[in-house]
Amino acid sequence: MGTLWVVLIAIAALVVGLLLGFLIARKTMMSYLQKNPPINEQMLRTMMMQMGQKPSQKKINQMMRSMNQQMDSNKKKK
Structure with missing residues (x-):
């Protein structure tokens, strides 16, 4: 039962990390394009x-x- 919790926590941490990484990268890219129009x-x-x-x-x-x-x-x- 303990191994199941470790796996679930690892998967949840991975999903949260991917989501936060995407949002931070998107915000950074939007501000860069606004300051430096293509x-x-x-x-x-x-x-x-x-x-x-x-x-x-x-x-x-x-x-x-x-x-x-x-x-x-x-x-x-x-």
């Missing part, structure tokens, strides 16, 4: 030039604002 103005300008468009600063600001709003709405959903 796309900045220079990358956006380069992508537009590669697609054959002449990027104006107004267009770039508009696209960045749209992307930031989408990131904020996705964050609020979760």
